[in-house]
Amino acid sequence: MCFSLSCASHHPITCIIPPHMLRVLALRGDESTARMARSLLKQTEKLRDERNEHATTGPGPHGDFAGLEAQARSDDGSLCCPDRRIHDGEFKAALPGRLLRQEGDPSAGDRDVDLAYDGAGDVFSLFAEEYGRNSLDGAGMPLIATVRHRRNYNNAFWDGSQMAYGTGDGQVFRTFLELSVIGHEMAHGVIQHSGGLIYENQSGALNESIADVFGSLALQRRLGQQVHEADWLVGRGILGPGINGTALRSMKAPGTAYADDMLGQDPQPWHMDQFLTTSDDNGGVHINSGIPNHAFYLFCNYVGGRSWELPGRVWYRALQRLNNPMATFADWADQTMSAATDLAGPGSFETVLLRRAWKLVGIGI
Amino acid sequence: MDAIAGGCIAMIIEIAAQGGIGGFAAPNLNKRIDVDQQSTQLRRELCKVFGPEQLARLARTPCNACADRLIYRITIIQGSAAPRNFTLREDQLPAQMLDLLDQF
Ligand SMILES: [Zn+2]
Numbered sequence: 004m005c006f007s008l009s010c011a012s013h014h015p016i017t018c019i020i021p022p023h024m025l026r027v028l029a030l031r032g033d034e035s036t037a038r039m040a041r042s043l044l045k046q047t048e049k050l051r052d053e054r055n056e057h058a059t060t061g062p063g064p065h066g067d068f069a070g071l072e073a074q075a076r077s078d079d080g081s082l083c084c085p086d087r088r089i090h091d092g093e094f095k096a097a098l099p100g101r102l103l104r105q106e107g108d109p110s111a112g113d114r115d116v117d118l119a120y121d122g123a124g125d126v127f128s129l130f131a132e133e134y135g136r137n138s139l140d141g142a143g144m145p146l147i148a149t150v151r152h153r154r155n156y157n158n159a160f161w162d163g164s165q166m167a168y169g170t171g172d173g174q175v176f177r178t179f180l181e182l183s184v185i186g187h188e189m190a191h192g193v194i195q196h197s198g199g200l201i202y203e204n205q206s207g208a209l210n211e212s213i214a215d216v217f218g219s220l221a222l223q224r225r226l227g228q229q230v231h232e233a234d235w236l237v238g239r240g241i242l243g244p245g246i247n248g249t250a251l252r253s254m255k256a257p258g259t260a261y262a263d264d265m266l267g268q269d270p271q272p273w274h275m276d277q278f279l280t281t282s283d284d285n286g287g288v289h290i291n292s293g294i295p296n297h298a299f300y301l302f303c304n305y306v307g308g309r310s311w312e313l314p315g316r317v318w319y320r321a322l323q324r325l326n327n328p329m330a331t332f333a334d335w336a337d338q339t340m341s342a343a344t345d346l347a348g349p350g351s352f353e354t355v356l357l358r359r360a361w362k363l364v365g366i367g368i
Numbered sequence: 369m370d371a372i373a374g375g376c377i378a379m380i381i382e383i384a385a386q387g388g389i390g391g392f393a394a395p396n397l398n399k400r401i402d403v404d405q406q407s408t409q410l411r412r413e414l415c416k417v418f419g420p421e422q423l424a425r426l427a428r429t430p431c432n433a434c435a436d437r438l439i440y441r442i443t444i445i446q447g448s449a450a451p452r453n454f455t456l457r458e459d460q461l462p463a464q465m466l467d468l469l470d471q472f
Contacts, residue, residue: 096466154470157397158388162459163433184389191435202434210435211391238389251390266392285434289391 085127085138086145089119092152092167099165100149115150115180119168122185123148126221129186130193133224133311134319139192146189150180159184161191174243175265183237184251186221190214197322205331207288212295216318219254220311230303230310236260254300257293273297275332275365294364295332301360306353313353317342336361336368376415379403382443383469387457389436397438399472410471417465420444423454431457 089111090100104111104120111117123146130136138144147165156169159179166188168179191214194200200210215237223233237260238251248261248269257271271293272278278294281287299318303310320342327334340357347353361368385397403414416422423442431437438458445451458466 094470096463096470098463153466156470157390158436158438160389160436161433179389187389188436191433195433202431214435266390270392284387284391284439287391289387289389 083131083137083143085124085131086143087120087123087127088145088147089116089123090147090149091116092149094151094154094170096153098149098152098162098167099147100152115168115170115178118180119148119150119166119185122180122182122221123166123189125182125225126186126189126217129217129221129224129311129315130319133315136193136319139189140196159188161188161195163195166192171241171243174245176241177243178241179238181238181241182222182225183215183218183239184241186218187214187237188218189221190217193217194322198325199328200325200330201328202285202288204286204288205291206329207285208291209295209330209332209335211288211292212299213318213322215252215254215292215296216299217315220315223309224311228309230307233310235300252289252293252296254293254296257297271296273364294366295335298336298360298364298366301363302357305356305360313346316346317353317357320346332366333368336366340368376403376411376419376446378447379415379418380445381414381418382445384441385438386441387437387439399469401472410468413468417462417468418442418444420446420452420454423452423456426460426462427454427456429460431459434459 085106087104087106088099088102089104090098091103091113092098092100103113103116111120127138127146130138138146149165149167150170152167152169155172157172157176159166159168166185168184168188169176171177171179191210194210194213200206200213202210218237219233219235226233234250235255236250236253239249241251242248242261246261246266247263248266250260252269252271253260257273258269260269260271262268270279270290272291273293274297275294279287279290281290284290299314302317303314306314317339321335321338324342325335325338330338339361340354343351343354343357358368381399381401381403383397383399383401386392401414403411406414423444434457440456440458440461442454442456443451444454461469
């Protein structure tokens with residue numbers, strides 16, 4: 004066994020939304036909220052059963068962050084291992100497809116498979132080594148991915164239990180196997196297992212933004228980049244050769260990633276004054292995410308150094324403490340302030356810089 | 369009497385996609401399928417899975433993990449009847465239906 008049984012007793016979900024609140028949400032929430040509440044209740048019940056099962060073997064309670072860090076460590080204290088399983092979709096829609104490479108296997112000699120395998124390892128390592136998280140669910144779940152999903156498929160997604168990557172059609176997209184994209188999709192899994200953020204309007208845009216943040220941090224950490232060395236692009240190089248654009252999104256300069264006859268102009272705002280109210284794209288989740296994305300970039304820029312360190316820890320801690328699947332941008336900003344205060348101290352330079360970053364995008368805290 | 373004669377004559381299926389990880393409309397995923405122009409086997413399959421009742425049922429499937437999913441806006445035009453519009457996320461469509469779509 005890689006991991007101690009303490010994982011089960013510190014699953015983030017158990018700390019996020021109290022069951023009584025979930026039951027109220029399941030009864031009184033609108034359709035999507037009620038669905039999420041029912042799903043979380045099921046997971047909570049499962050975890051309670053697991054915890055009871057292991058009650059005699061688990062250690063006592065940890066302090067918050069120390070406890071989280073302990074999750075990704077094996078009994079001998081060393082950081083433990085991902086469990087990657089990369090499948091070939093063979094251009095069909097059924098998931099997960101044919102298993103081509105699993106943990107410990109040598110390179111498959113298949114570029115897509117190897118990129119998915121290595122990328123999953125980098126993202127696992129970010130969450131485990133920097134934030135003490137054992138895989139996407141905090142309890143060592145396998146990292147299942149399918150490459151070559153569907154034919155000419157212009158998308159990548161997290162389906163609730165695995166990642167899937169299309170090849171692109173060669174015109175609009177040329178690939179989706181790029182580390183910030185892989186990190187983005189895997190971060191959706193982390194968000195889901197951290198209490199979730201309902202995928203519409205502001206909470207949906209936060210879901211998207213947090214996925215972009217950890218996708219970008221996975222890439223920056225892989226490249227060993229300081230804040231000023233990073234390009235802060237999500238999906239750099241994945242657009243097709245005929246598309247006038249460099250990436251899907253820019254966290255440094257939202258709205259500038261592409262300007263193309265076919266795709267139009269990158270619609271992302273960076274300030275609340277340009278917040279877009281729309282019914283498309285689940286209420287503009289990939290559009291308005293530019294605002295919290297830019298706040299994170301500004302915070303990193305002010306702090307300097309490696310962004311996956313203090314800024315990443317602040318964002319990760321805020322996600323674990325959010326406790327609100329319907330959070331607004333203002334709720335999230337407040338939560339990041341609490342996390343920064345916990346980690347850097349009340350009245351610290353870092354908390355002042357964070358407040359300034361949020362203010363610059365039009366969110367006062 | 370096969371499925372085609374069972375109410376699928378002169379059916380046109382228009383499909384536009386948007387969303388996904390990029391969040392934008394993917395123009396290359398706009399399709400128009402004239403069912404009458406397809407081979408007998410394809411016509412049967414299309415009639416079977418793109419019937420308005422079938423689409424309406426699929427559209428009610430709840431979403432468990434919707435992040436980055438494509439959204440299809442499907443219009444069924446049948447004879448002189450008013451076009452019927454459906455909005456479905458790709459996770460609401462069975463794999464066989466997606467494979468069928470990918471043939472066009
Ligand atoms: Zn996403």
